[in-house]
Amino acid sequence: MKKFLKIAVVVAIAISFGFTIYPIDGYERTGIKRLYQIQKFVDDSVPYNRIPSGAYKRLEDIKLNLTSVDDSLDKILVEDKDFANRIRRVLPSGNYSTAVLDMTNPDNLQYAEHRENVGYQPGSVGKIAVLNAVFYQLAKICPDSWEDRVMYLKDIKVSSRYWGTGDHHTIPIYDIEKDKLVKRQVIASDVFSLYEWLDHMVSVSNNGAASVMYREAMLMAAFGADYVNLNEEQAETYFKETSRDSLTNLANTVVNEPLRELGITENEWKLGGMFTRPAGRYVGRKGGSIGTPKGLMKYLVLLEQGKVIDENSSLEMKRLLYLTDRRIRYAKSPRLDDAAVYFKSGSFYKCDREKDPNCAAYAGNVFNYMNSVIIVEHDNGVKYIVCLMTNVLNKNSAGAHMYLASKLDDIITKDNTKPEVKEVPYKDDEDTGNEAEG
Template sequence: MVFAEGNDNPYPIDGYKTTGIRRLVRLQKIIDGQIKDTKPIPGALKSINDIKLNLLGERGDSLAEFPQSDKKLQQKLNGLFPNLDESYSVALLDITNGKKIRYASRQDAKRFQPGSVGKLAIITGLFNELERLYPNSYEDRVNLLRTRSVRAGTWGNYDEHTVPFFDTITNVLVKRTVKEYDVFSLYEWVDHMLSVSNNGAASIVWREALLMRAFGQAYPALTEEQASEYFKSTPKSVMQKLATAVVNEPLQKIGISEEEWRLGSMFTQGAKRIVPGEGGSIGSPRGLMKFLIALERGKIVDVQSSLEIKRMMYMTDRRIRYGSSPRLTNAAIYFKSGSLYQCKPEEGFTCKKYMGNVQNYMNSVVIVEQPDGSTYMVVLMTNVLKKNSNLDHMGLASSIDDLIRKK
């Protein structure tokens, strides 16, 4: 048995007019007292206009080459690990404004199955294709995300993660798994992919990025029938190469090698039957830290695309694992978590969620912005067998926050 999971809820709450993501309307109504429910925590209340990139200009240019370890920070980081599993691998970069940029790591080249963290490669691929469609107009790219709606089809099969269906008129919220007949805008499919880490949504967004590459300028008017015919008539080997190119080429463009991070296959069985995988997926703290650096530098496609991806990563709802640390309650965090676990029969062992005895990956990618100005980025990847490491991840988040912020 193999299971993949992640559960995050990003994007600034006041971004509905920009995106058309209906989930955000409900959160705004909760804040305004129109709907009775738990209000978001302080760190989740940033406006869409408050989110900025932290490494533009000369400060970011200093990170054109991957940073060397800072001796003092490295010593402090090493002191956090005497009682944790050997598999713990981490990359930490302190980018607090007004201070020296500092890097420290532990086994940052070690490779893991990235799980749902790999969905960051899909949104990167999507924005790369949007730039190819509309090289001279970012507004046209955003307009396509907001106005083009597509049906799930068999690509949404199968995933246990529910997605929200919110009626902005009646205020009725329904959460259920994706069905083949469900239709959402590209923006909402992206939000489902990152917010509740829905695997069907990930396959659908990847599908649309692939179709953008295949059809080029004809994509905006592409019908479902034309798309279906393409997938029926195109050799699987051709689609396989195109699919991996769409998500991996943009990573290589920002200096991430295939050994540091790559995505190899779709996220649902329905999608894999149409477009087979190739080579498997791997990730490393170093490769994912390169992604975060490029994001903050505005180098993921361009500055506007980087900023929008960062907004899509912003946590506006329930935080899990690393992100659930009480130390981060007042901090803005830009976050993606993911896991993959696999079990086999073993005497005296019962398979449970996130407690695999064959593999038990749990990964987090996070940018933390504290109210006091402390700003840092963390990539944490682990494979601790037979143990749900979520509490250890939360504890480590608290320790790292103390390490960065205490003088």
């Protein structure tokens, strides 16, 4: 109740000054319907405990933090020994890798890294590469008009077809007229705008939505300016009549080449292919996926500088990463409740249940990848980036990341007044991760 009262006060102040909070701005700008429901809860003073107070920023409050810093990555990502020592003290031994940048003071950035070049299976963190590919291609289609790009994201609607099926993750579907929210898996007949598919891909990490938007990025690259008038039949004809090798090469190029142009190498971050099996009907995979804390940190620093594609694109992608759905894993740390977080997580684990019948989610005994990339912004001005990647067997890594989030936040905020953090069992019935088959 206390948190709701705090939110209500913030909302009341915003309204009294003629402002609207982020969900209202978000719906009007993007047409993402789930945001309209949150707005309605706030307007009707209905308690909404699914998200903490830090998730109620206004659209205009979301800004890039490093536009004043024109230094290259080589100059920015230089380790501060004292800061690095403090970070390393809280990191467990074993397969933990991280990169941390305190950007509270852009004129005095502090950076730390630990096993930063070790490669991990990035899981759903790779969806950021799809997000980037879509904005990269839109910039080619509309090089002179940011407004047109936003218009197409909102107005172009595409169907799932087989591409979006086969994922157990559900998506929120809100009917504004009936004021009814349904959560279910993507089906072939689903039709959403590009903005809504991107939101399903990022906010609830739906693999089907990721394959749909991966498909759309490929079509943008293949058809160029004609993409905006493309219909479903023409799109499917293209996939049927183009050789599998050509499509596989295009799929690989469309997501990875923009990363190379940013100076992120193949060993630092690459995406191997689609996120759902049905999408493999025409498009194959090309190598595996890999991510490193250093590669992901490079991307987020460039994003904060406004150098990913252009400043408008960087800001809009950051807005899409702003978490206004429930928080999980690293972002679920209570230390971050009052902070704005821009977050993507990826879990991929495998259990040999002959070896251990009780092997559970996030605690694989064959492999157990857990990855968190996050930008944290506290109201007191403390701002930082963390890229944490782990592969620790037989340990609930979702809980481990949540615990480390609190420890790292205490170090960066230099707040010694809060009770000591203790690692507690992680439980979230809606968050099941991705278990490998076989």
